[in-house]
Amino acid sequence: MKQAEGILFIIAVASYLAALASLFTKRQKITNILSTSAFAFHSAMLILRTLASGRLPFAGLYESLLIFSWGIMACAVFYSRKFRDSRIYGAALPTVITAFIIALTTDNSVKPLMPVLRSPWLAIHVALAIAAYGGFAFAGGLGVMYILKDNFPKLSLPEKESLDSMCASIITLAFPLMLGVIITGSIWGKYAWGSYWQWDPKETWALITALVYAAFIYTRFELGWQGSKSAKFAIIGFAVVIFCYLGVNLLMPGVHSYATK
Amino acid sequence: MKRLDLADRICCGIASALICIAVLGSFIPQKQPAAFYIEAFPAIAPFLLMSGFNDAYNSSIFNYLLLLLSLALAISSFHKKLPAILMRLGLAFISLGLYLSHSALAFALTAALAEGETFAIPSEPHRSITLENIHAQYQNGTLADYVSEITVKDKDQEDKLAISVNKPAKIWGLDLLQSGYGFRELSFSRIPPQGEEQELDIDLGLDNRKPIINTPDTGIIFMIADMHLPAIIDDNMQPASAEIMQIYPPDSAPQELGELHPGDSIAAKDGSVIKLNSIKCESAISISRDPGFMTAIIGFALIFIGTLAYLFKHRGIKS
Numbered sequence: 249m250k251q252a253e254g255i256l257f258i259i260a261v262a263s264y265l266a267a268l269a270s271l272f273t274k275r276q277k278i279t280n281i282l283s284t285s286a287f288a289f290h291s292a293m294l295i296l297r298t299l300a301s302g303r304l305p306f307a308g309l310y311e312s313l314l315i316f317s318w319g320i321m322a323c324a325v326f327y328s329r330k331f332r333d334s335r336i337y338g339a340a341l342p343t344v345i346t347a348f349i350i351a352l353t354t355d356n357s358v359k360p361l362m363p364v365l366r367s368p369w370l371a372i373h374v375a376l377a378i379a380a381y382g383g384f385a386f387a388g389g390l391g392v393m394y395i396l397k398d399n400f401p402k403l404s405l406p407e408k409e410s411l412d413s414m415c416a417s418i419i420t421l422a423f424p425l426m427l428g429v430i431i432t433g434s435i436w437g438k439y440a441w442g443s444y445w446q447w448d449p450k451e452t453w454a455l456i457t458a459l460v461y462a463a464f465i466y467t468r469f470e471l472g473w474q475g476s477k478s479a480k481f482a483i484i485g486f487a488v489v490i491f492c493y494l495g496v497n498l499l500m501p502g503v504h505s506y507a508t509k
Numbered sequence: 510m511k512r513l514d515l516a517d518r519i520c521c522g523i524a525s526a527l528i529c530i531a532v533l534g535s536f537i538p539q540k541q542p543a544a545f546y547i548e549a550f551p552a553i554a555p556f557l558l559m560s561g562f563n564d565a566y567n568s569s570i571f572n573y574l575l576l577l578l579s580l581a582l583a584i585s586s587f588h589k590k591l592p593a594i595l596m597r598l599g600l601a602f603i604s605l606g607l608y609l610s611h612s613a614l615a616f617a618l619t620a621a622l623a624e625g626e627t628f629a630i631p632s633e634p635h636r637s638i639t640l641e642n643i644h645a646q647y648q649n650g651t652l653a654d655y656v657s658e659i660t661v662k663d664k665d666q667e668d669k670l671a672i673s674v675n676k677p678a679k680i681w682g683l684d685l686l687q688s689g690y691g692f693r694e695l696s697f698s699r700i701p702p703q704g705e706e707q708e709l710d711i712d713l714g715l716d717n718r719k720p721i722i723n724t725p726d727t728g729i730i731f732m733i734a735d736m737h738l739p740a741i742i743d744d745n746m747q748p749a750s751a752e753i754m755q756i757y758p759p760d761s762a763p764q765e766l767g768e769l770h771p772g773d774s775i776a777a778k779d780g781s782v783i784k785l786n787s788i789k790c791e792s793a794i795s796i797s798r799d800p801g802f803m804t805a806i807i808g809f810a811l812i813f814i815g816t817l818a819y820l821f822k823h824r825g826i827k828s
Binding site for chain 1: 511512513524528531532534535536565566592593596600607610617651652653654655673674675676677684686688795796797799801802805806809810812813816817819820822
């Protein structure tokens with residue numbers, strides 16, 4: 249089973265790299281085929297790992313990176329189908345490939361869950377986090393595409409208006425999910441640690457992330473910010489998400505530090 | 510494009526100050542002795558200690574700012590539209606909840622209780638908790654849970670409760686949680702090849718699990734490689750155990766001697782016999798009262814509804 253998982257990992261990375269390269273050929277059909285097949289291999293790999301471990305792949309940095317990148321790619325597949333535009337994959341592929349490269353450097357052995365993680369809250373909390381972080385990361389990628397299109401109008405990228413509205417729509421959908429992450433984490437923390445909020449670095453940065461995106465929504469709908477201002481906000485938000493997701497675990501010890509082991 | 514009004518700017522200012530303190534608190538180790546800050550951060554140590562940012566989230570400045578933000582947001586909500594009101598009130602509730610959780614109304618401590626030991630709740634001495642036993646539970650060969658069986662006593666009324674990881678008990682408005690385990694005391698006997706039996710009692714703490722027993726007569730050193738709680742494995746209760754290592758001759762590498770349960774003996778390299786008499790386990794039980802929990806959850810729920818209201822209002826989001 250582990251060998252099959254390894255083979256799927258290699259095929260998925262190769263397909264993602266080929267999909268990224270195909271973006272420069274401007275042949276959307278090829279990009280679409282490569283991206284969706286890479287996503288299928290990625291999904292199959294996660295299913296295999298679930299079967300091998302007898303639990304959802306929500307423990308440790310290796311599994312976390314694979315599931316996080318799966319969330320980003322799921323957003324990309326959904327939106328590229330909805331808008332019938334494969335160039336949208338460009339907002340997801342660089343982050344997904346980077347996640348796979350980092351995953352290569354981490355311990356990929358299947359470990360049993362520690363007692364504190366044996367809770368029904370784990371599945372809800374992590375599933376919401378995958379969707380929220382995936383959405384924010386994808387929106388950050390769209391923000392980068394917007395800035396590129398703004399500065400280099402001849403680049404073969406979707407129209408600025410589409411990128412702007414897609415970015416806002418994804419963030420507005422991902423933000424309630426992020427609140428869900430914090431709410432479920434708080435309730436679980438109350439049961440597991442006796443406190444819903446310990447100002448653990450991960451909690452602090454999750455709150456900061458939520459506040460950044462609350463500010464995005466507020467400035468967009470109450471103050472009418474859009475275009476490059478909105479795109480830059482989405483990129484800053486993505487940087488905060490990356491710090492909250494990886495930086496905190498690697499740099500700051502806390503109750504979530506098991507996520508790096 | 511609209512601009513922020515004065516009320517918005519005040520709220521943003523307070524929120525920014527709170528975020529700065531929160532970021533500072535996440536980068537600088539918290540609740541350390543003053544000497545640590547003087548050594549590690551000489552340039553900002555006086556500022557950290559004076560402002561209370563060595564314990565940023567419990568500092569007066571941070572908590573007053575939380576209270577101020579909740580008031581500012583609530584007051585400035587009145588002239589806004591529904592989604593904005595919900596977002597602001599949500600943030601106000603969260604700030605108020607966090608303030609209450611760190612106010613004098615909140616209460617949190619961890620009691621390390623050995624089996625048979627009793628802990629009286631501070632300020633409520635008629636209420637007490639006694640640890641009956643602690644054990645681990647295994648499922649399909651892997652560690653699944655730690656369980657403490659306790660007796661809670663309020664004047665003459667006694668109740669028996671079990672608390673485990675993720676399954677706290679709630680009593681007298683307090684949450685009782687399984688937050689750790691350890692070993693309080695080990696009792697060994699050593700019978701040398703010649704001579705009388707020696708009693709070796711070792712006091713342990715939650716963080717000290719690897720004591721060294723040095724025996725000057727032969728120079729042999731016994732080490733505790735690991736210790737295990739009593740455990741339920743496949744519905745069978747296994748007693749606590751200690752894995753023993755020996756170093757002999759001196760300066761050689763440690764060698765495994767074996768795993769001992771209370772009452773077990775084992776022969777050491779120097780010809781002596783080591784007998785484990787007893788292991789006293791202990792449980793770390795967190796006792797807390799948090800009056801801000803529900804307020805904060807209501808706050809998150811209000812922001813959640815506020816965002817849905819924005820989504821509903823801007824369906825399709827073209828603006």
